Amino acid sequence: MATPPFFFGVFLVSLVLMSSIPGGAPDLAADGAALLALRAAVGRFVLPWNASDSPCTWQGVACGSSRVTALRLPAVGLIGSIPAGTVGNLSELRVLSLRYNALSGDLPPDLPALSELRNLYLQQNRFSGEIPPALGSLKNLVRLNLAGNQFSDGIPPELNNLTRLRTLYLETNRLAGEIPRFDLSNLAQFNASFNQLNGSIPSALRGFPASAFLATGLCGGPLGPCPGEIAPSPAANSPSSQGPVAQVPVGGNAGGAAGNDEKKLSGGAIAGIVIGSAVFLLIWLILLILLCRRSGKSKTSSLEAVEARGKQSEASAASERDKGLGGAAGGNVQSATPVAAAGAEKLVFFGGRAALFDLEDLLRASAEVLGKGTFGTAYKAVLEMGTTLAVKRLRDVALTEREFREKVEVIGAMDHPTLVPLRAYLYSKDEKLLVYDYMPLGSLSALLHGNRGSGRTPLNLETRIGIVLAAARGIEYIHSAGPWASHGNIKSSNILLTKSYEGRLSDHGLALLAGPISSPTRVSGYRAPEVTDPCRVSQKADVYSFGVLLLELLTGKAPTQALLNDEGVDLPRWVRSIVRDEWAAEVFDPELLRYQNVEEEMVQLLQLAINCAAQSPDMRPSMPEVVVRIEEIRSRRAVHREQQDNADGLEDGDDSSSRRTDSIAES
Incomplete structure (x- = not known):
C-alpha cells in the first residue's frame, strides 16, 4: 500500500522540476498567446497567423531555444494601440521591429520588462505621450529608434542608464525641454532634429554633426556657441600657452625666479611689446578705413544698379531677370529702391537662427521667376555665397506692420518636416517678402x-x-x-x-x-x-x-x-x-x-x-x-x-x- 503514495510523490516532484525548466513548451505556448493577443488588438486582418501552428513558423516571428526571440513586422498595416500583456510578455525577446505602421497611443507599460531586448525599432508610427523613463531599465539595449512619432514632454534622463546603447534616434517628434546630460560612451549614432528642444547641447553629444540637431531651439557644438558662451580657443590648451607655468622651478628659489622674470620683462621686452602693439593698431585702423570706403562704394553701386533696373519697363525687367532680385522683384524704383536705401528695414529671421545674409545680399542675388501664384510671385534667388533660396513677393497685402508681423510669426512657428520652412521675412511700406528654403x-x-x-x-x-x-x-x-x-x-x-x-x-x-x-x-x-x-x-x-x-x-x-x-x-x-x-x-x-x-x-x-x-x-x-x-x-x-x-x-x-x-x- 506504500507504493502508490511513493510513486505519486515522485510524479509531483518531477512535474515541479519539469515546469521549472526554462524554455519548455508552456513558455512557448505563453509566447504564442501573447502574440495572438497582439494580433487581435492591432493586426486582426493583416497577420495570417494560424493558432494551430507553432508560433515559430508565423510571419515575422523568430525563435531560439524554443522561445520567441525576435518579432519583425515592419510596414504590415498594424493599426491601433498596443495593450499590456502582449509584446511585454515575450520575456526572451531580443529584437522588436514594428516600424512603418500606424500604431498609436502610449507605449505599452510592460515594455520595460523585456530585459533581454537588444534592438527596438518603433519609428514612423503614431505613438504619443511621453517616452517611458522605465526604458532606462533595458540595460542590454543597443539600438533604440523612436523617430517619426508624436512623443511629447522631455527626453527622460533615465536613458543615460543604457550604457550599451550605440544608436538613439528621436527625430521628428514633439519632444520639448533640454537634452539630458548624456554620458553614453558607446553612442555612435544620434539624432534629435525636428523637435521643440531648447538649451545647450550636452558636451558628450557635441561631436555629432549639425544634422542631428536641425529644426530645434538648441545651441552649442555644431550649431555654434550659445548666447553668452565663448567658443573654446584651440590655442588655449596648447603647451606653449602654458609655458611660463611649466618653467617655474620646484624648490625654495621659485619666488626668486619669478622675480627675475619680472625684471627681465620690465625692460626691453615690454618696450618691444608696446611698439609692436602700436604698429598693429595702426595697420588695423588703415585696413578698417579702406574696408569702409570699399563698402560705401559697393553700396552706392548696388543702389545705382537697383535704381537703374527699376527705371526699366516691366517687360524689360522680365528679360533681365537673371541680373538680380532687385530687378526681378518688380521693375519699378518705388518698390525696390526705398527698401534698400532706407537702411532701417531688414530681414527678420525665425527660430533664433543666425543671419547668414542680409537684405542687400538678397537684392544683389541673381533671380529667376519660378511662377505667379494666388498670393504673389515666387523667385529662385542665388546669393553670391552660393546659397539658393525661394523668395515670395506678396501682393495685395493691406495690413499694418503690427498685424503683418503677428500673422507672419504664426506662419514661422509652424515647424514640421513636411512643410517648407519659412526662414525670414521683410516688411516695408512697399515690399513684403517671405524667404523659404529652395526645393530643387x-x-x-x-x-x-x-x-x-x-x-x-x-x-x-x-x-x-x-x-x-x-x-x-x-x-x-x-x-x-x-x-x-x-x-x-x-x-x-x-x-x-x-x-x-x-x-x-x-x-x-x-x-x-x-x-x-x-x-x-x-x-x-x-x-x-x-x-x-x-x-x-x-x-x-x-x-x-x-x-x-x-x-x-x-x-x-x-x-x-x-x-x-x-x-x-x-x-x-x-x-x-x-x-x-x-x-x-x-x-x-x-x-x-x-x-x-x-x-x-x-x-x-x-x-x-x-x-x-x-x-x-x-x-x-x-x-x-x-x-x-x-x-x-x-x-x-x-x-x-x-x-x-x-x-x-x-x-x-x-x-x-x-x-x-x-x-x-x-x-
Whole structure:
C-alpha cells in the first residue's frame, strides 16, 4: 500500500522540476498567446497567423531555444494601440521591429520588462505621450529608434542608464525641454532634429554633426556657441600657452625666479611689446578705413544698379531677370529702391537662427521667376555665397506692420518636416517678402504635367503615395493648431519636392496675409463648392482640395483644364461619372497602368479621393482619418511588393533590406 503514495510523490516532484525548466513548451505556448493577443488588438486582418501552428513558423516571428526571440513586422498595416500583456510578455525577446505602421497611443507599460531586448525599432508610427523613463531599465539595449512619432514632454534622463546603447534616434517628434546630460560612451549614432528642444547641447553629444540637431531651439557644438558662451580657443590648451607655468622651478628659489622674470620683462621686452602693439593698431585702423570706403562704394553701386533696373519697363525687367532680385522683384524704383536705401528695414529671421545674409545680399542675388501664384510671385534667388533660396513677393497685402508681423510669426512657428520652412521675412511700406528654403525638384504639378514626351521618367505608385502622404501629414499638422486653422490653398503647384522626391507643403498660412483676391469668382479647380471667400477656407474645404489633388495624382489630369472629355466638367465630377458605371481603367494615369499588381491600391486611393471630394462637407473625412487610410494603403502596398518579389524569386525590396539590417544589428 506504500507504493502508490511513493510513486505519486515522485510524479509531483518531477512535474515541479519539469515546469521549472526554462524554455519548455508552456513558455512557448505563453509566447504564442501573447502574440495572438497582439494580433487581435492591432493586426486582426493583416497577420495570417494560424493558432494551430507553432508560433515559430508565423510571419515575422523568430525563435531560439524554443522561445520567441525576435518579432519583425515592419510596414504590415498594424493599426491601433498596443495593450499590456502582449509584446511585454515575450520575456526572451531580443529584437522588436514594428516600424512603418500606424500604431498609436502610449507605449505599452510592460515594455520595460523585456530585459533581454537588444534592438527596438518603433519609428514612423503614431505613438504619443511621453517616452517611458522605465526604458532606462533595458540595460542590454543597443539600438533604440523612436523617430517619426508624436512623443511629447522631455527626453527622460533615465536613458543615460543604457550604457550599451550605440544608436538613439528621436527625430521628428514633439519632444520639448533640454537634452539630458548624456554620458553614453558607446553612442555612435544620434539624432534629435525636428523637435521643440531648447538649451545647450550636452558636451558628450557635441561631436555629432549639425544634422542631428536641425529644426530645434538648441545651441552649442555644431550649431555654434550659445548666447553668452565663448567658443573654446584651440590655442588655449596648447603647451606653449602654458609655458611660463611649466618653467617655474620646484624648490625654495621659485619666488626668486619669478622675480627675475619680472625684471627681465620690465625692460626691453615690454618696450618691444608696446611698439609692436602700436604698429598693429595702426595697420588695423588703415585696413578698417579702406574696408569702409570699399563698402560705401559697393553700396552706392548696388543702389545705382537697383535704381537703374527699376527705371526699366516691366517687360524689360522680365528679360533681365537673371541680373538680380532687385530687378526681378518688380521693375519699378518705388518698390525696390526705398527698401534698400532706407537702411532701417531688414530681414527678420525665425527660430533664433543666425543671419547668414542680409537684405542687400538678397537684392544683389541673381533671380529667376519660378511662377505667379494666388498670393504673389515666387523667385529662385542665388546669393553670391552660393546659397539658393525661394523668395515670395506678396501682393495685395493691406495690413499694418503690427498685424503683418503677428500673422507672419504664426506662419514661422509652424515647424514640421513636411512643410517648407519659412526662414525670414521683410516688411516695408512697399515690399513684403517671405524667404523659404529652395526645393530643387520644383513642384508636383510640373512633375506630373510637364514633359510628357518619350524622355520622361514616370512616377511610380510608391513615389506618388509617399508624396501625397507627406502632404496629408502637413495638412494634418496645420489643422492640429485648432478648428480655425486651415491651409487655404492646397494644389499640386504648392507641393514641392526635395532631391529624394519627398513632398513638402508650401504657401501655408498665406491666406492670413492676403487681401481681397482681384477675381474671387475665378474657379481654380481645387476650391470646395461651399467656399465663397478664398481668404476664409475651412478644414473641410482643405479636405476637398486634397481630394482633388489625390484625383490629379491618380488620373494624371490637371483639374484646371478647361475641358475634360470635351465637356466643361470639373475633375471630381468627371471621375464620378466614370466610376458610376464600373471601375474603368481609363480613369487612371496610363503611366500607372504600366506597372503590375497596383490596381487594388489605386482603387483604394481613388475611393478615398472621391470621399474627400464629396459635395457635402459633412460627408468628408477629417485629415487624421485621411492620413491613417493612406498609411494603411502604403503598408498593404509594401506587403504586396514583398510577396510578389518572394514569389518571383527576386531580391528583397526596401522593407526586406531593412529587416536584413535588423538582423545584422542584432548580431
